[in-house]
Amino acid sequence: MLELKKLGKRYRTGDHALKEVDLSVPAGQVLALIGPSGAGKSTLIRCINRLVEPTSGDVLLHGESLTRLRGGGLRKARRRIGMIFQEYALVERLSVMENVLSGRLGYVGFWASYFRRFPQSDIDTAFSLLDRVGLEPMADKRADELSGGQRQRVGIARALIQNPELLLVDEPTASLDPKTSRQIMRLITELCTEHKLAAIINIHDVALAQMFAQRIVGLQAGSIVYDGDPEGLTPDVLTQIYGEEDWTAVRKRQSSDSDQDVTDLEENL
Amino acid sequence: MSTPRTWRPKPFIENPKLRWSITIGTLLYMLLALGSVEVNWMRVYEGLDRGLKFVAAFAQPNFTGRWTDISEGLAESLVMTVVSTVIGIIVSIPIALGASRNLAPLPVYLFCRSIITISRTFQEVIIAILFVAIFGFGPFAGVLTISFATIGFLAKLLAEAIENIDPSQAEAVRSTGSRWWQWLNYGIQPQVMPRLIGLSLYRLDINFRESAVVGLVGAGGIGATLNTAFDRYEFDTAAAILILIIGIVMFAEYSSSAIRKRVQ
Numbered sequence: 001m002l003e004l005k006k007l008g009k010r011y012r013t014g015d016h017a018l019k020e021v022d023l024s025v026p027a028g029q030v031l032a033l034i035g036p037s038g039a040g041k042s043t044l045i046r047c048i049n050r051l052v053e054p055t056s057g058d059v060l061l062h063g064e065s066l067t068r069l070r071g072g073g074l075r076k077a078r079r080r081i082g083m084i085f086q087e088y089a090l091v092e093r094l095s096v097m098e099n100v101l102s103g104r105l106g107y108v109g110f111w112a113s114y115f116r117r118f119p120q121s122d123i124d125t126a127f128s129l130l131d132r133v134g135l136e137p138m139a140d141k142r143a144d145e146l147s148g149g150q151r152q153r154v155g156i157a158r159a160l161i162q163n164p165e166l167l168l169v170d171e172p173t174a175s176l177d178p179k180t181s182r183q184i185m186r187l188i189t190e191l192c193t194e195h196k197l198a199a200i201i202n203i204h205d206v207a208l209a210q211m212f213a214q215r216i217v218g219l220q221a222g223s224i225v226y227d228g229d230p231e232g233l234t235p236d237v238l239t240q241i242y243g244e245e246d247w248t249a250v251r252k253r254q255s256s257d258s259d260q261d262v263t264d265l266e267e268n269l
Numbered sequence: 270m271s272t273p274r275t276w277r278p279k280p281f282i283e284n285p286k287l288r289w290s291i292t293i294g295t296l297l298y299m300l301l302a303l304g305s306v307e308v309n310w311m312r313v314y315e316g317l318d319r320g321l322k323f324v325a326a327f328a329q330p331n332f333t334g335r336w337t338d339i340s341e342g343l344a345e346s347l348v349m350t351v352v353s354t355v356i357g358i359i360v361s362i363p364i365a366l367g368a369s370r371n372l373a374p375l376p377v378y379l380f381c382r383s384i385i386t387i388s389r390t391f392q393e394v395i396i397a398i399l400f401v402a403i404f405g406f407g408p409f410a411g412v413l414t415i416s417f418a419t420i421g422f423l424a425k426l427l428a429e430a431i432e433n434i435d436p437s438q439a440e441a442v443r444s445t446g447s448r449w450w451q452w453l454n455y456g457i458q459p460q461v462m463p464r465l466i467g468l469s470l471y472r473l474d475i476n477f478r479e480s481a482v483v484g485l486v487g488a489g490g491i492g493a494t495l496n497t498a499f500d501r502y503e504f505d506t507a508a509a510i511l512i513l514i515i516g517i518v519m520f521a522e523y524s525s526s527a528i529r530k531r532v533q
Contacts, residue, residue, distance in 0.1 A: 005477075020369070043406055049444055051443065051444060071286035074446075075446040075447070075448065076446065077446070078443075078444060078445065078446035079445060080446075081444075083441065083444040083445075085437060085440075085441055086437075087437060089437040089438055089457060090438065090441070091438045091439065091441070091455060091458040091459050091460070092438065092459075092460075093460065093463075094455070099457075099512050100489065102445055102447070102455045103445050104445075105442065105445045105446065105447035105451045105452075105455065106445050106446025106447060107446075108449045110448060110454075113447075113451050113454065113455070114450075114451075114454055128532030155441075158441075160444070162445055162446070169442075177348070197417055203365055206287075
């Protein structure tokens with residue numbers, strides 16, 4: 001469904017952030033992109049929806065090239081791609097509801113959005129999504145009144161109301177505590193299953209990536225150095241991605257986490 | 270026992286010759302400059318008397334003698350203030366957008382920045398003299414002057430606020446496929462609105478003061494009334510006008526800071 005062909009990005013400062021990345025993501029697959037800071041994870045997902053302009057290569061969504069789109073075409077493509085951000089990136093002075101509805105901006109005209117007159121169907125969807133992420137009573141609160149976990153749930157609802165085919169998720173748990181991180185990751189992957197969404201999740205927590213993703217891609221200095229099952233992340237592979245370090249703790253934590261996870265899930269229900 | 274190591278703070282200018290010549294040179298210049306200012310002490314003595322009368326007039330301000338002139342002047346000043354503030358805000362918003370490097374391409378940015386620079390270079394009184402020369406005496410020249418000054422002030426500070434927004438919030442709105450105007454309305458505006466409201470209210474009370482000042486050079490308003498009072502040596506009326514201006518400025522300042530506190 002999504003195909004990256006020799007995608008490259010060189011910043012004006014001379015940083016070669018992405019080097020000819022080839023990647024193909026089938027529909028409905030949840031893929032975790034891991035790698036050290038500065039490996040180009042953030043650049044990669046931003047090149048897909050062109051928040052960052054790639055300097056070479058191509059991005060194909062259902063066979064349609066996104067790199068040559070301009071104006072209206074680009075906006076139409078962007079609304080098919082939902083994005084969830086590190087530090088949530090909610091508009092803090094807008095209400096929860098306005099933040100969620102901002103996900104529909106690609107579908108409504110300027111004046112409708114200016115006067116906050118969204119179609120009834122959008123409002124219904126917004127309420128049901130807020131209900132799904134457990135925040136319906138918060139609809140009229142200002143976004144900056146919420147806790148970190150709650151804000152990220154609003155961010156998720158905002159991405160989903162776009163009715164996307166693909167989710168780009170940039171470090172969704174970077175500023176959350178371990179328990180909330182797991183709940184958020186679980187919510188994202190559950191929703192991907194419910195809506196049959198493909199997702200690319202940038203994440204630096206290897207254990208979380210292994211726990212929730214069906215496929216892991218390791219990025220190192222702008223190139224893909226690992227692409228395979230979560231189980232295939234051996235200490236050797238992790239060394240290749242991140243450099244020399246004692247990786248036994250990560251492996252151990254992964255197995256004990258799975259038990260913890262079951263209790264978490266029960267608490268949540 | 271070794272001798273104790275001495276320590277002195279390092280002088281700002283290390284070379285002692287240069288240091289002393291700069292110090293002595295500055296002092297010398299100050300003395301010579303002071304000497305060149307001619308003071309006519311006889312005139313000061315006479316003027317003291319007039320100054321005293323002026324101060325004494327504050328004890329007995331005359332509100333009633335020229336009340337029609339005063340109230341007309343005040344009303345004119347208030348109209349000038351409100352009109353020029355509103356015009357200033359309306360014009361300064363698009364200029365501020367253009368003067369924000371994170372919104373506008375370089376040519377637009379430079380153009381809008383140069384408008385701001387021109388507006389901020391000239392003091393209101395100089396602009397007022399120019400506009401009075403072009404449009405004649407009266408409040409129209411005053412309104413144009415104050416609007417022009419407001420544009421420089423508001424556009425500069427608003428552009429600064431726009432350049433300091435949290436870019437991730439704006440990026441998130443852009444990623445939804447919004448149009449440029451929607452992006453502005455959802456991603457930028459909420460972040461700078463409190464600042465815009467605060468600055469506008471602040472400018473409103475600056476503009477009232479300015480309306481009194483530009484009146485002195487013929488641009489209408491309470492300043493013109495005040496000028497006439499001085500010309501006629503009616504210090505009691507002048508005192509009444511000044512007291513009213515002080516009262517209105519204080520009222521505007523307190524109420525605008527109260528409103529600004531509420532808008533966060």
